[in-house]
Amino acid sequence: AQSVTQLDSQVPVFEEAPVELRCNYSSSVSVYLFWYVQYPNQGLQLLLKYLSGSTLVKGINGFEAEFNKSQTSFHLRKPSVHISDTAEYFCAVRTGGFKTIFGAGTRLFVKA
Amino acid sequence: DVKVTQSSRYLVKRTGEKVFLECVQDMDHENMFWYRQDPGLGLRLIYFSYDVKMKEKGDIPEGYSVSREKKERFSLILESASTNQTSMYLCASSFAGTPNEQFFGPGTRLTVL
Numbered sequence: 012a013q014s015v016t017q018l019d020s021q022v023p024v025f026e027e028a029p030v031e032l033r034c035n036y037s038s039s040v041s042v043y044l045f046w047y048v049q050y051p052n053q054g055l056q057l058l059l060k061y062l063s064g065s066t067l068v069k070g071i072n073g074f075e076a077e078f079n080k081s082q083t084s085f086h087l088r089k090p091s092v093h094i095s096d097t098a099e100y101f102c103a104v105r106t107g108g109f110k111t112i113f114g115a116g117t118r119l120f121v122k123a
Numbered sequence: 124d125v126k127v128t129q130s131s132r133y134l135v136k137r138t139g140e141k142v143f144l145e146c147v148q149d150m151d152h153e154n155m156f157w158y159r160q161d162p163g164l165g166l167r168l169i170y171f172s173y174d175v176k177m178k179e180k181g182d183i184p185e186g187y188s189v190s191r192e193k194k195e196r197f198s199l200i201l202e203s204a205s206t207n208q209t210s211m212y213l214c215a216s217s218f219a220g221t222p223n224e225q226f227f228g229p230g231t232r233l234t235v236l
Contacts, residue, residue, distance in 0.1 A: 020163070043222035054127070054213055054227030055166075062222055101165060105222050109154065109173065110181070113166040 013038045015104050017114035025122050026094055032087040032117045034102030044085040045103040045111070046076055055101060061085065072096070097121045126150070127228035129214055135234045142201040144231050146214030152226075153219035155197035157181075157189060160211040160230070169212075172197055173219065204235045 018033040036042060043062050047055040059070025066078040076087045085102060102114040130145035148155065154173050158166040168181030170189040178189050186208060190198045197216075201208055211232050215225040 015165075045224060047227075052132075052229070054229045055215075055225075056227065057224045060222070060224060109171050109179065110168060111225065113158075115163055115165040 013042070013104055013106060013112045015102050015112050015114040017100075017102055017117045019117050020115065021118045021120065023120045023122060024092055027091050029090050030088065030092050030096075030119065032100050032102075032119065034085045034087065034114060036083050036085065036102070036104045036112075038083075038104060038106060040106050043105045044076075044078060045105070046070065046074070046085070046087050047101045047103060047113075048072075049099045049101065049116075051098070058087070058100070092119070092121050094121050094123060127214055127216055127226050129212075129228040129231050131231050132229060133232050133234075135236065136201075136204050137236055138205060140201075140204050140235075142204050142233065142235075144199040144201075144212055144214075144233070146197045146199070146216075146228055147195050148197075148214075148216040148226070149195065150216065150226070151194065152216035153194075154217045154223075154225075155191065156215040156217075156225065157187075157197065157199045158213045158215065159183065160213055166213065169199065204233075206235050209233060209235045 016035045045060045046058040049055045061078045069075045099116045105111045127148045157169040171179045172191040188200045214228040217223045217225045
């Protein structure tokens with residue numbers, strides 16, 4: 012069975028500092044990986060996705076993630092965060108079928 | 124731009140009431156989903172529909188039913204609301220096939236008293 016673990020429930024960081032949000036998954040088959048962001052009082056929107064090919068994936072708003080098959084990880088990074096990046100971030104994995112498995116979420120709190 | 128709309132942002136109901144949550148998408152997506160979002164638990168799939176009148180149970184279907192009479196509309200029904208169904212409900216849609224991303228509505232925060 013697939014599962015997704017987001018290793019940090021909350022990440023506080025100062026503005027303009029780099030950030031990494033960690034995600035590990037378990038699956039016995041090939042996976043497609045996603046990061047979604049949820050701003051306060053809004054639904055989720057796609058930040059980036061890994062389907063195949065290059066393991067470094069670039070997304071919107073300066074975020075990027077690296078797929079590491081041997082570590083079964085898909086960590087999200089940004090070199091310099093802004094106050095506006097304060098949100099909850101969800102890692103998700105999908106194989107075949109219709110189900111996408113979401114992690115529990117990481118709250119990123121950017122401080123001035 | 125894909126738009127997924129949900130009928131209410133906030134809803135307060137009483138225990139035992141029948142509750143309807145409506146979701147409409149405007150991008151001709153085949154797939155539609157209902158999730159429940161609770162702190163520390165992420166998103167859990169309640170039901171999924173891949174076509175009109177077709178549905179599949181997700182991970183937590185107990186206490187819920189769904190209806191999809193038109194391609195653009197997917198309704199979640201709480202037959203007899205209970206306090207443990209107080210939660211944020213998110214609707215999503217996507218094109219058929221893997222690995223298409225999902226597009227989410229803004230959510231309905233339901234409180235059952």
